[in-house]
Amino acid sequence: MGFVTIRDVAQKAGVSIATVSQILHGKGRFSKKTKKLVMNTVDALGYIPDSRAQAIRMSDSKMVGLLVPDLRNRYFADLVSSMENILYEEGFNTLIGTSAENVERQDSFITNILGQRFDGLIIIPQGVESAGLKALVKRNIPTVFVDRRVPGMDTIPYVVSDPRPGLVEAMRALYADGHRKIAYLAHPSLKSFSLNERAEAFKKLSPQFFGKSGSLILSSDGKSGSLEMGLNRIEEFGATALIFGYSPDAISCLGIFHDRGIKIGPCMSLISFDDIDVFNLMTPKISIISQQAEKMGRRGVEMLLEMIRNGVSGLGAMMSIPTIFIHRESVGPAPASGSHH
Amino acid sequence: MGFVTIRDVAQKAGVSIATVSQILHGKGRFSKKTKKLVMNTVDALGYIPDSRAQAIRMSDSKMVGLLVPDLRNRYFADLVSSMENILYEEGFNTLIGTSAENVERQDSFITNILGQRFDGLIIIPQGVESAGLKALVKRNIPTVFVDRRVPGMDTIPYVVSDPRPGLVEAMRALYADGHRKIAYLAHPSLKSFSLNERAEAFKKLSPQFFGKSGSLILSSDGKSGSLEMGLNRIEEFGATALIFGYSPDAISCLGIFHDRGIKIGPCMSLISFDDIDVFNLMTPKISIISQQAEKMGRRGVEMLLEMIRNGVSGLGAMMSIPTIFIHRESVGPAPASGSHH
Incomplete structure (x- = not known):
């Protein structure tokens, strides 16, 4: 019903499309009754003849x-x-x-x-x-x-x-704070070019600061089972800092860290991509890599x-x-x- | 350019609309050169003749x-x-x-x-x-x-x-926890019927629990100046609990409480309308009135x-x-x- 056509009017009035068209254009010979029926149907359905409808569409385009x-x-x-x-x-x-x-x-x-x-x-x-x-x-x-x-x-x-400038600054800050083993949580299941590019950039840049033995990349699909497993592996690896490529994963993991009694900041340093207000409202406030x-x-x-x-x-x-x-x-x-x- | 018309084709090819129409329908007598020009223009612009365009629109409606x-x-x-x-x-x-x-x-x-x-x-x-x-x-x-x-x-x-059932339960819980003076922060500048209805419901229901002298309603436009002033008045009034009608105001005030060193929970009890995940991720978790x-x-x-x-x-x-x-x-x-x- 969103867009009433001449066909709707004809069907409702029980006349042909040609009849509706001729009556609307003041052409042809029809009984008063038919004319009235068609015009009432036009009103009732809110039909707008094509030329006007087109004008409305154009002006709103x-x-x-x-x-x-x-x-x-x-x-x-x-x-x-x-x-x-x-x-x-x-x-x-x-x-x-x-x-x-x-x-x-x-x-x-x-x-x-x-x-x-x-x-x-x-x-x-x-x-x-x-x-x-x-x-x-x-x-x-x-x-x-x-x-x-x-x-x-x-x-x-x-x-x-470009994920690299922010990542390099983040890693520089972590290195300056004494971190020597860091991890990155990727989210490849989304098949996002940008998310994959971030993970690739970490893979390439991280060894320059932490060596190959100081860098770990893990993948998650964002479900709690896969995040719990990821955090277990990060603990085994001994990472003291964690970078999230996909901010919803960071938000989910904050709850898991809280439940495990791991304090963000003193026990585990945390950085996430995405400049969203939640990260600035939490205690502690979460460091970010912003895409501007x-x-x-x-x-x-x-x-x-x-x-x-x-x-x-x-x-x-x-x-x-x-x-x-x-x-x-x-x-x-x-x-x-x-x-x- | 989003929607190519027969007029666009005619203009681009430098011929009349009638010429394009006739060539597309295989009618009229035109030189090979004109026919080729029109058909190439149709292809180049990606024009779809009206009948087909209409069929596409209908099937996608x-x-x-x-x-x-x-x-x-x-x-x-x-x-x-x-x-x-x-x-x-x-x-x-x-x-x-x-x-x-x-x-x-x-x-x-x-x-x-x-x-x-x-x-x-x-x-x-x-x-x-x-x-x-x-x-x-x-x-x-x-x-x-x-x-x-x-x-x-x-x-x-x-x-x-209906804001009332949740509000009544919230006030019952506050009363049971010993609160005798509570405040409500409204946001009338949005002229939202629902927001105003919540404030009205508080005004009507709150005195049944806390008396007229135990209930305060304040208005804010959400800007930090007006929120700061509101919180000052709440402190003067001596309220120990605060209900927010508009969740973005609650989020903004959490920062102000933090800056003022007022601990949510022990110093000031807080409840907000809107069941959003941030409230469940914060420390402490924020009590809510959910609209389901x-x-x-x-x-x-x-x-x-x-x-x-x-x-x-x-x-x-x-x-x-x-x-x-x-x-x-x-x-x-x-x-x-x-x-x-």
């Missing part, structure tokens, strides 16, 4: 679609809100869809978008070349990837963050608006925003070996 | 719009995610817009929605009868209000929470789907979900009078 993996992740909520605000200032409305970190749902959103009138799309994509993403390229809809990119889809411009989400969102919007205004759908441009390390109470001096209980 | 005040408020993010999941299971895609707690932005979203093809809308509305909401009623688009309602717009069905958001969202979706399936746009139905009190560490025995520093 400044619309950008935004696809995001999960709005309950505060990092994405912040990124989305900042992009929405900039777009609103520039005269664009935003409609948001979520993929729930799922390729099928992402492609279902895209298929729907293709049937609506959007000027452009900003997507935080799943990391694989999907049918939906390919359809976007074919249809020449201006599209920008933000926060993550998709290997192989290089005609779509993207703005991502607002800056990244602003650049993404600027790229998209340029494409829309110039009528270009693919630039193949890319931009990388450096991460920064923010030192807070969760990072402290390394405890004496073996004493972190 | 199972779409629900969701309007929410602020996605950075975890309570709304949770409510939206649960509704989205149910809709997806039922075969509907969801597009989300935000109002930023602003009537103008809400109405801008609605105006845009009217130009797109939506089967129905779920709205967490601003509390006033706006032009946008009135347009929705006129256009017969199936609409449900969730979490908040709009006085005067009673043809739109709504699902809200998932239940509320599920009922809202069910109402909307019923309206869409039956082709009805307004039922005037209403449903009220009781709030529940969840007792956690932030509520403790009342400290001896005047000793809460």
Whole structure:
């Protein structure tokens, strides 16, 4: 019922589409009764003749679609809100869809978008070349990837963050605080290019500070069983500091550390990616590696608006925003070996 | 460029719309050169002739719009995610817009929605009868209000929470713990019917437990100056317990209490509306009055789907979900009078 067509009016009134059309245009010869029936049906259904409907659609066409993996992740909520605000200032409305970190749902959103009138799309994509993403390229809809990119889809411009500067600063701070064995918790099951890139960067950079025997990378799917196992292995390894690539994992692990009586800061130093307010409200406050989400969102919007205004759908441009390390109470001096209980 | 029309093709190729139409339908007599030019332009722009475009739009029309005040408020993010999941299971895609707690932005979203093809809308509305909401009623688009309602717009069905059961349980627990003076922090500037209803419920119910001289209601706009002043007045009043109607205010005040050295639990008991995960992750864990958001969202979706399936746009139905009190560490025995520093 959302959009009433001439067909709906004809069906409801029990006449042909041609009859409705002719009566609406004041053409043809019909009984008063038929005319009245059709006009009443038009009113009752709220039908708007096509020309006017089209005019309404056209005047309202400044619309950008935004696809995001999960709005309950505060990092994405912040990124989305900042992009929405900039777009609103520039005269664009935003409609948001979520993929729930799922390729099928992402492609279902895209298929729907293709049937609506959007000027452009900003997507935080799943990391694989999907049918939906390919359809976007074919249809020449201006599209920008933000926060993550998709290997192989290089005609779509993207703005991502560079995990290395923040990671290097974080490791430098840990080393200066006496830490010699550190661990990294990755989350490869999401198949996110950015998450994988962070883990790769840790793998490459960490031995420069801590040697190969001082660095441990573990993987988790975020479920409590896998996180508990990960923390066991970190304890066995003797790490005194832990970096999380995916902030929801850090939040879950804080509860586990609390239950195990391991004090964050004195017993275990902790750093997470993502500048979200919870980390700044907790006791102790959690040190972070920030992607500067607002800056990244602003650049993404600027790229998209340029494409829309110039009528270009693919630039193949890319931009990388450096991460920064923010030192807070969760990072402290390394405890004496073996004493972190 | 999001939606290519026959006009775009004609313009690009430098021919008339009629020429493009005839060539696409294999009619008329045109030179090979013109035919090739038009067909190449159709390909280059990715134009899809109207009949096919319409077929695509029709097959993709199972779409629900969701309007929410602020996605950075975890309570709304949770409510939206649960509704989205149910809709997806039922075969509907969801597009989300935000109002930023602003009537103008809400109405801008609605105006845009009217130009797109939506089967129905779920709205967490601003509390006033706006032009946008009135347009929705006129256009017969199936609409449900969730979490908040709009006085005067009673043809739109709504699902809200009843603040009283949870509030009564919370006050009963505070009384049992020896509290005799309590305060409530309201947030009237948002003009939210639900927030105002909570404050009204406190005003009515609190004297039954604590007498008129034992109950204080304060208002804040959420900015730190107004929160600091509110907490000063609460201290002067001598309240040993504080209830927040709006969870973002509770989160902001936790920082202020921390800075002032007032310990939550032993010095000041604290309860907030909204069942969000942060409250369960903090030390101490914060007691809450839960609206049972998932239940509320599920009922809202069910109402909307019923309206869409039956082709009805307004039922005037209403449903009220009781709030529940969840007792956690932030509520403790009342400290001896005047000793809460």
